[in-house]
Amino acid sequence: MNANLDLAGAARRAQLDLADAARRAHLDLAGAARRAHLDLAGAARRVGLTLTTAELAGLDDHARLSAIATWRGRMINEHVSARVFASLERQLARAGRPTDARAAARMVGDEHRHAELCAAVVEALGGAPAAELPELPAVPEHADADPLEAALRNVLSISCLSETVAVALIDAERRAAGPPALATLLAQIVADEVQHARSGWRLLEDCAPRLGPDLRARLDDYLVLAFAHLVEHELAHLPARPAPSPAAEAIGVCDGLGARQLFFATVEQIIVPGLQAHGLDAVGAWRAAQRIGAAASSPASAP
Numbered sequence: 409m410n411a412n413l414d415l416a417g418a419a420r421r422a423q424l425d426l427a428d429a430a431r432r433a434h435l436d437l438a439g440a441a442r443r444a445h446l447d448l449a450g451a452a453r454r455v456g457l458t459l460t461t462a463e464l465a466g467l468d469d470h471a472r473l474s475a476i477a478t479w480r481g482r483m484i485n486e487h488v489s490a491r492v493f494a495s496l497e498r499q500l501a502r503a504g505r506p507t508d509a510r511a512a513a514r515m516v517g518d519e520h521r522h523a524e525l526c527a528a529v530v531e532a533l534g535g536a537p538a539a540e541l542p543e544l545p546a547v548p549e550h551a552d553a554d555p556l557e558a559a560l561r562n563v564l565s566i567s568c569l570s571e572t573v574a575v576a577l578i579d580a581e582r583r584a585a586g587p588p589a590l591a592t593l594l595a596q597i598v599a600d601e602v603q604h605a606r607s608g609w610r611l612l613e614d615c616a617p618r619l620g621p622d623l624r625a626r627l628d629d630y631l632v633l634a635f636a637h638l639v640e641h642e643l644a645h646l647p648a649r650p651a652p653s654p655a656a657e658a659i660g661v662c663d664g665l666g667a668r669q670l671f672f673a674t675v676e677q678i679i680v681p682g683l684q685a686h687g688l689d690a691v692g693a694w695r696a697a698q699r700i701g702a703a704a705s706s707p708a709s710a711p
């Protein structure tokens with residue numbers, strides 16, 4: 409990326425940032441009206457997961473509450489993912505990709521089922537599988553792009569980035585799980601997440617040879633924002649603390665520092681080279697996203 413391109417990219421990014429800020433301002437008002445209560449108690453009972461007293465031995469009250477909070481957070485994340493794929497389904501249909509749209513529709517069902525499985529763990533731990541949903545901004549429609557480019561942006565962000573990271577993190581949790589029923593439940597989820605990630609990589613593989621240089625450059629710019637958002641989202645969900653007690657880790661409370669390392673390794677060793685292999689400047693986008701993240705978290709940027 410030469411200096412001129414850097415400047416052009418920065419200018420485009422600034423425009424995108426402004427457009428984003430304007431959208432967020434609207435969403436702040438709209439989001440308040442969309443907040444809702446999620447209650448999966450009935451679904452959790454239908455899953456019917458039980459964890460034996462022996463399997464929960466060594467789990468003190470603090471660790472049990474921490475595990476309940478962890479699984480309730482996952483329940484919410486999975487529920488929110490269903491909504492993301494519902495939006496992607498419409499976007500792929502508009503982009504003339506009916507087969508991919510049908511695949512996205514199946515993923516809506518997968519994510520709802522994942523939310524129910526997580527709810528069952530909350531219930532098995534003695535918690536209530538219910539929560540107030542956080543404010544949910546609309547999934548970006550990318551009205552500034554044609555339907556295929558708009559869909560490609562979301563496929564990159566959702567499948568190639570978020571779902572690929574989910575595969576690595578959830579598989580690590582599966583390997584750390586103590587009770588066999590919990591390991592089986594996590595194996596079911598990770599098998600679906602593998603398909604969710606692969607669908608995006610396949611679509612990119614199919615489209616990449618036909619992407620012109622201008623579209624490729626615009627996707628490179630978009631990747632900066634997508635990577636920055638990914639880091640912000642993942643670090644918000646991965647606590648900056650070391651491994652909890654072995655009993656808590658066996659029940660799904662992750663080693664936050666280990667999970668953060670795995671996240672960065674997945675981005676740098678799997679996602680960036682994968683995107684680069686399809687002709688996108690993922691190396692440059694990842695570096696630019698990290699500069700944005702560092703600037704945002706620097707003390708000098710505090711109000």
Ligand SMILES: [Fe+2]
Nearest residue numbers: 486489519522
């Ligand atoms: Fe999921």
Ligand SMILES: [Fe+2]
Nearest residue numbers: 489571601604
């Ligand atoms: Fe998924």
